[in-house]
Amino acid sequence: MVKKILDEYPKKAIVSAPTRKANAVISQATAIQGYTIHSLLGLQPDINLEDFNPNDPVFGQIKKATIRNYNLIIIDEASMINTVLFELIDSEINRSLITKVLFLGDQAQIPPIGDQLSPIFTLENSYQLTQLMRQATDNPLAPLTQQLRNVNNQLPEFLIKKQTLLSEAAEGILFVDSNEEFREQLIEVFGSSHAKTDPNYAKLIAWRNKTVMQSNRIIRDLVFGDDAKLVEKGDVLTGYRAIKANSKEEFLINNCVDYKVVDVSERQRNINGLFGYTVSILEKAKIFKGFEQKDIFVIDSQDETNLYDYAEIHDSLLLIARSDKLWNAYYEFRKNNLLLIDIDRCRDGRSKSKNNLIKKDLDYGFAVTAHKAQGSTYNKVFVLLKDIQLNTNITERNQILYVAMTRARKLLIVL
Known part of the structure; x- marks a missing residue:
């Protein structure tokens, strides 16, 4: 249905979704490169906040919004949109004379965090689709x-x-x-x-x-x-964080996206002096069928000494980033040293504070x-x-x- 609308729509249109994974799904289904809602609204982690926490980033409208550059935005998985995000979308659209938004959502799905129901379901101009499309008609x-x-x-x-x-x-x-x-x-x-x-x-x-x-x-x-x-070769890994070194790069890892492991190196030491494995992974292509291959370095978290070596380098870079706003070096380190485990303790056994926990980048999927x-x-x-x-x-x-x-x-x- 969405593809038919886009094929016949005469003006400038785009697809979007609240998450990168959902955006990849709608992009592939329509063969159109979509953008996340955060991207269209110019939302990025506000690293200038005094108490900025990379594990729980606060997003601000750092860049100029581009949502009003389009005549029609079709937003899939809109049941994930909470009140704050909806109000930002609404504010941008109300400043435009040409932009319209079509929300696609399922009220029976899990609501956004903090809300009982996404506000999109309170909109008056709505229609309910009654035909299930995921399974074949003869599937029980x-x-x-x-x-x-x-x-x-x-x-x-x-x-x-x-x-x-x-x-x-x-x-x-x-x-x-x-x-x-x-x-x-x-x-x-x-x-x-x-x-x-x-x-x-x-x-x-x-x-x-x-x-x-x-x-x-x-x-x-x-x-x-x-x-x-x-x-192991054949493993499935799932992203638990969005990983890239700076705002101009493509994401190396995306939250909730699945990756298939196709090759694993022998244990090796990297430029940071940390031990781990170079892992070749496949990610589903963003628009066309097939997969894109990339290499990542996964820290050997089974070696406790190596794990705490990682944690101490991480903590020193995080301290510098928070005080001097030098976040590129911190994110470059995170990108080049991926974790499959949370780190919640120091080498001496003391518990880390909530703001200093080190969250895993990937886990088995x-x-x-x-x-x-x-x-x-x-x-x-x-x-x-x-x-x-x-x-x-x-x-x-x-x-x-x-x-x-x-x-x-x-x-x-x-x-």
Whole structure:
């Protein structure tokens, strides 16, 4: 639908989304280079703030907004837009005589942080699409996922009965009763040739971060064995931060984006004197089909001495950056030394303060939270229903359940 609108629209139009991953999806679907909302609004981390924290940056309108350069902006995944961001968009559009915005969003998905509902759903001029497009019409998932939109305190009947429904093409929903059977399915799917080449082929989705971390360890052990190295060829890594050295560069790593590892070097020492691995990764191309390859250096976090060497260099550069506003050297160091683990303690065992925690850049990506999966589509999805049901906030539980169970294009496997 969006592509048809853009193909027939006679004036200047652009696609956009709240996150880089969602923006990549809409860009590829329309074959048009899109930009994130933050980019169109000129929003960047305000590094001039006295208490600027690179782990939790405050965005300010640092650059000139370009959103009014277009006649039509189509914003996908707009359910992620919170009140503050909506007001910035509204303010810019009200200063234009020509610019219109079309928001695309799903009210059943997880709302933006801090809001019960995105303000886009209160707009008067709105239409509701009723046809599901993610699955084929003969896939049993199509009518079942529609039931998830109307869940209250009680789960829908198909989840209570746990009835497997599969088409002749083995597409649909498969319920498994035991951890052993679930693990067999994990081995079959994540050990397949498809999963080894496509980071978006399969995903396990849960609610809690703790469950995601445990699941990633289990899947890696199943796929690579108990003696797996820090990074293996065939690993899936997911971005947990947006990484680049300065505002003029392309992002090396994007938050929530999946990367497939295609090569790993022997352990080596880099220019900073730190040990790690040069890792070749594939990222899905931004517009056309296929993948883009890039190399990253991953710190050996299994070596505790090496990890704290990294932390001390990091902390000294952060101190200089905060006092002298020399952030380029800090971000260059972060870009050239990527972490797969948070650092919350000093070498002597003391806990780091909240503002001085060092957050990981990447983590294993076989499993993710529903929040990180929002906006993505995978051929096969594993859902840990038991974990999601631990959420006592029924409204949030239902939204997480909806997102988790609507990510699959072909097959949903539920424990």
